[in-house]
Amino acid sequence: MKRGSAKFIFLLATVFPIVVQAQIKLKPESVSILAYNLYNYNPSESSYQLKSSVSRQATANVIAQIDADIVLLSELGHGDSLDELLKDLAERQVHYTFKSIVEGPDSLRRLCILAKFPPVKVDHRTRVKFKLKSEEVFVSRGFAYCIFEWQNSYKLHFIGAHLKSKIPTPLGQTDMRRYEARQLHYLVDEILKKEPEANIIVAGDMNDTFDSSPIKEIQYRRYKAEKRLYDLRPYDKSHASWTHYYDKSDEYSRIDYFFSSYAMLSEINYDTLVIPHSPHWFIASDHRPMLLSFTPENKDPKPALKLFENATRKNIKPQYQNKEHFEGPRKASKEK
Numbered sequence: 001m002k003r004g005s006a007k008f009i010f011l012l013a014t015v016f017p018i019v020v021q022a023q024i025k026l027k028p029e030s031v032s033i034l035a036y037n038l039y040n041y042n043p044s045e046s047s048y049q050l051k052s053s054v055s056r057q058a059t060a061n062v063i064a065q066i067d068a069d070i071v072l073l074s075e076l077g078h079g080d081s082l083d084e085l086l087k088d089l090a091e092r093q094v095h096y097t098f099k100s101i102v103e104g105p106d107s108l109r110r111l112c113i114l115a116k117f118p119p120v121k122v123d124h125r126t127r128v129k130f131k132l133k134s135e136e137v138f139v140s141r142g143f144a145y146c147i148f149e150w151q152n153s154y155k156l157h158f159i160g161a162h163l164k165s166k167i168p169t170p171l172g173q174t175d176m177r178r179y180e181a182r183q184l185h186y187l188v189d190e191i192l193k194k195e196p197e198a199n200i201i202v203a204g205d206m207n208d209t210f211d212s213s214p215i216k217e218i219q220y221r222r223y224k225a226e227k228r229l230y231d232l233r234p235y236d237k238s239h240a241s242w243t244h245y246y247d248k249s250d251e252y253s254r255i256d257y258f259f260s261s262y263a264m265l266s267e268i269n270y271d272t273l274v275i276p277h278s279p280h281w282f283i284a285s286d287h288r289p290m291l292l293s294f295t296p297e298n299k300d301p302k303p304a305l306k307l308f309e310n311a312t313r314k315n316i317k318p319q320y321q322n323k324e325h326f327e328g329p330r331k332a333s334k335e336k
Contacts, residue, residue, distance in 0.1 A: 028150075030269060030293045033158070034068035035203040035256060037244075037287035040109070042077030044084060048108055058284035060088035066276055066291055067094050071114040072144065072160040074205045074287075078107050102126060102160070104142030111144045111160050111204070119146040119158075125187060130179045132171050139180050140164060143187055154199070154296040157191050157261075159184070161204040163214065177208060181217040188229060192261070199298075200261035202229060205244075205287065207255050210312060218259065221311045229259040232268065233313040234290050236275040241315075243275065243288050258292050265304035269293045 038059055040050040051059070063071065063085075076082060082099060089095070096114040102124045104110065111124075126142040144160030161184050164177040184202070191198050208214045210231060219229045233254075235241050243256035260268060272293045281288050307313055 028069075028296065030272075030295055031070065031148075031156075032066075032068040032272075032291060032293040033070045033072070033201060033203065033258075034063070034066050034289055034291050035072045035074075035160070035258065036063065036289040037074040037162070037205045037256065037285060038076060038085075039285035039287065040075055040077065041073075041081055041085065042108065043079045043081050046077065046079065048077065055283055055285075056084075057088065058278075058280045060085065060092060062276075062278050062281065062284045062289055064089055064092035064094040065278065066289060068291060069116050070148070070158060071096070072158075072203045073112040073114065074141075074160075074162040075109045076101065076112045077110070082112060100124070100144075100146065102142045102144045104140060105138045106140040109141060109162065111141050111162055113144050113146055113158070113160060115146075115148070117148070120149045121147040123147070128183050130183055132175060132179055135171065137171065137176065137179070139183055143184060145187065150296045152297065154298060155195075156294075156296065157195075157198055157200045159187060159200065159202045161202065161206065163204075163206045163208070165207050174208075174213070177206075177214040178217055181206070181214040185218055185220060185229070188261070192227070196226070197263040197298075198261055199264040199267065200229075200259075201264065201292075201294075202259040203257065203290070205256050209253055209255065210257075215257070219311050225305065226262045228262060228311045230262065230265060230308055231312040232258040232260055232273055232292060233315070234258065234273045234275050234292065236288070237277055239317070241275070243290065245282065245286055247286070256287060256290055258290060262301050263298075264294065265301040265308075266299040267294045267297065268304070269295065270307065 042048045082101060096116055098115040098118045100113050100122055102111040104126050123145045124142060125145060128139040128142060129136055141162045146158050148156045148158060163180045164173055166173050169176060188200060191200060206215060219231065220227050233241055242252040242254050244253050274291050275288050276291050
């Protein structure tokens with residue numbers, strides 16, 4: 001193929017959604033999704049490379065150990081980053097037949113979707129923009145968007161995002177993140193207008209805590225139940241939910257999320273909605289991975305609402321065998 005022809009096809013792909021496969025897959029019992037920020041995963045010989053070879057191997061170990069069906073990666077670098085990562089995964093007997101990078105304005109911290117089966121449609125949003133303080137601003141990483149479908153007509157709309165970091169900017173880092181969050185929910189609204197009962201999962205690094213204005217902007221908490229996005233809040237084996245460690249201030253926070261549309265709430269397998277344990281997680285990245293699984297079969301979402309409060313999964317504290325418990329941060333008392 002001539003170079004000019006290849007360029008023309010690439011331009012078409014960035015403007016129009018791609019239909020990858022018309023035939024749908026047999027319904028599996030469960031489908032797993034991993035969301036993971038790789039922490040500046042650039043090619044090994046890149047001048048931008050911040051990860052050591054040990055860190056890169058640890059990253060591959062984390063992904064291979066989980067071996068999810070669908071994967072959202074954040075902070076995938078430029079050039080051959082993905083090829084190098086896939087090679088490391090193949091050496092660990094983990095293979096993904098589908099791969100798609102979101103070519104947004106930020107070429108050093110890209111979004112990427114991997115899957116063990118192709119979606120029926122790829123519709124990444126790479127030129128999303130908004131106006132802030134009279135300036136036209138692009139959503140830096142764009143939004144990943146793929147549609148998967150199974151033989152029973154179950155359809156999953158999978159969206160990936162990586163919102164603006166907390167690094168200061170003249171436009172205001174919180175405002176930029178809030179406006180990006182608004183554009184993200186506009187995409188969700190677009191889907192729900194066409195399919196009011198759409199099964200939607202939004203995943204990624206939102207760079208803010210669940211009580212912040214950007215997260216509220218994503219969730220539409222003040223709207224009726226059918227319009228909201230629900231914060232699934234995975235936990236680790238110790239029932240902690242933090243996903244990111246910032247070593248400069250020794251701060252642990254939850255800034256990575258899985259959100260679900262109302263229609264999908266009862267299809268989530270909450271027992272396997274977790275932050276998987278890895279002994280070398282901090283060598284691999286400053287983020288911890290998140291894992292969910294769901295059953296691709298439409299169910300009544302109402303029974304699952306009891307698990308949520310204000311559109312966020314309840315923080316159910318572990319139960320203790322003895323009667324002694326803590327009331328407040330310091331004072332211990334015994335039940336009468």
